[in-house]
Amino acid sequence: MEFLTLGLVHYLLLAAVLFCIGLVCVVASKHLIRMLLGVELMLNAVNINLVAFSNYKMYIDGEIFAMFIMAIAVCEVAVGLAILIAIFKNTGSINADEQDSLKG
Amino acid sequence: MEVINFLIFLALSGVIILSALAVLFSPKIVYSVIGAVVCFLGVAGIFLQLNADFVGISQIVIYGVGISILFIFAIMLTSQEEEKNLWIALKPRLFVALLSVGLLFTLIVFCITGGGKKFDNAGVFNIVDVEKSHIEFLKKEGTTNLIGQRLFTDYVLPFEILSLLLLAGIVGAGVLAGKDDELDREEK
Numbered sequence: 241m242e243f244l245t246l247g248l249v250h251y252l253l254l255a256a257v258l259f260c261i262g263l264v265c266v267v268a269s270k271h272l273i274r275m276l277l278g279v280e281l282m283l284n285a286v287n288i289n290l291v292a293f294s295n296y297k298m299y300i301d302g303e304i305f306a307m308f309i310m311a312i313a314v315c316e317v318a319v320g321l322a323i324l325i326a327i328f329k330n331t332g333s334i335n336a337d338e339q340d341s342l343k344g
Numbered sequence: 345m346e347v348i349n350f351l352i353f354l355a356l357s358g359v360i361i362l363s364a365l366a367v368l369f370s371p372k373i374v375y376s377v378i379g380a381v382v383c384f385l386g387v388a389g390i391f392l393q394l395n396a397d398f399v400g401i402s403q404i405v406i407y408g409v410g411i412s413i414l415f416i417f418a419i420m421l422t423s424q425e426e427e428k429n430l431w432i433a434l435k436p437r438l439f440v441a442l443l444s445v446g447l448l449f450t451l452i453v454f455c456i457t458g459g460g461k462k463f464d465n466a467g468v469f470n471i472v473d474v475e476k477s478h479i480e481f482l483k484k485e486g487t488t489n490l491i492g493q494r495l496f497t498d499y500v501l502p503f504e505i506l507s508l509l510l511l512a513g514i515v516g517a518g519v520l521a522g523k524d525d526e527l528d529r530e531e532k
Contacts, residue, residue, distance in 0.1 A: 246350045249456055249467040251394070254357045256452040258383075260445045261364040268441040269368075273418060277367050277380045280411065284387045287403075295394040296471045298478050300490040303399045304499055307491070310399075310406050311506055315513035317411050321418040322520035328422040329524075 251292035259285035272324050272334045276317065283313045352393060360386040373419055381412045395479060398488045 243249075258281055265278030287306045294302025328334055331341075363386065366379030384407035391400035458468040495503060 243464055244350065245346055246353055247464070247467075247473075248469055248471050249464070250353060250357075251390070252456050252467070253453065254360065254390070256449055256456075257361055258364055258387075259452075260449045261361070261368060263448070264441050264445050265364075265368045267445075268438045271373055273373055273415065273422075274367070274376055277376055277415070280380060280407070281364055281367065281383065284384065284407070287399075288387060288390055291391055291394050291396045291399055295396065296469075296474060298474060300487065300494055303396050303487060304491055304494055306396075306399050307402065307495075308502060308506060310402065311510065314406060314410060315509055317414055318513050318517040319520070321414055322517040324418060325421055325521040334422050334424065 248292060248296045251288060255285040255288040255292070258282075258288065270336050272327070272336055273321075275336065276320050276324070279320075280313065280317065283309060349393070353390075356386050356389045356393065359383075360390070374416075377412060377415045377419065380415070381408055384408045384412070395474070395482045395487070397482075397486050398491055 262278045262281030262285060265281060266275050269275055269278070287309055290302040290306045290309070292302075294300060294306075324334065327339065331339065360383050363379040363382040367376045367383065370376045370379060385404065388400045388403040388408065391403055456467045462468060
């Protein structure tokens with residue numbers, strides 16, 4: 241029963257569950273802000289993966305990659321929310337199903 | 345000592361998964377943001393358990409403080425009255441999403457454990473534990489020195505490009521969400 245000692249696999253499984261929950265949040269939600277929250281959950285799952293490998297292989301590059309991902313996530317959230325506010329100003333709704341002006 | 349480690353990991357992962365489910369299944373969007381903040385703090389706890397002190401503290405500052413404030417401001421500026429029909433998608437889309445994501449999760453577990461054969465704590469990677477000398481070194485010195493050394497010698501080019509990206513993000517977000525002078529003049 242070696243599964244009961246903490247190892248690398250446990251952190252990878254946790255990151256996989258968090259990634260899958262974030263993915264469902266993006267795909268199956270009608271509110272645009274909830275979609276952006278799902279994207280943030282997916283990025284955090286990737287960060288858990290990177291820092292777990294950085295710990296168990298005893299090198300620091302995984303944590304540096306995680307820092308870069310965090311900084312880029314901040315930019316992406318800022319620009320994404322600005323676009324969302326512009327969409328709300330133009331159409332008046334944040335329902336994802338009502339943004340169909342490009343529909344054929 | 346190992347049992348305490350495992351229990352702390354179970355508690356933190358329970359907090360993370362429950363708050364992520366609260367993000368997904370909350371009817372009001374403010375509850376989702378609160379669940380996301382709790383999830384970010386739980387992830388910071390996981391980072392601290394993985395001997396990554398610099399990344400853990402910056403996770404608390406960047407995600408738990410910065411990004412949650414951004415989301416609250418966006419909710420404040422785009423608030424609608426009827427939020428009940430914005431909860432979650434219609435039944436077929438939700439079930440198809442859950443089914444396909446379940447398949448993705450099974451695929452990931454299959455890859456990590458090497459086809460279901462190596463279902464122990466190392467998986468296909470053959471890494472079991474961190475060396476004690478490394479943990480002692482990290483407890484004494486911390487990771488900030490190591491990150492600083494690698495960041496400014498090997499990774500200085502991505503660092504400079506990242507600063508340009510942050511500048512472009514700040515200016516772009518300000519332009520996109522700012523006041524529209526032409527629109528106000530037309531209305532008058």
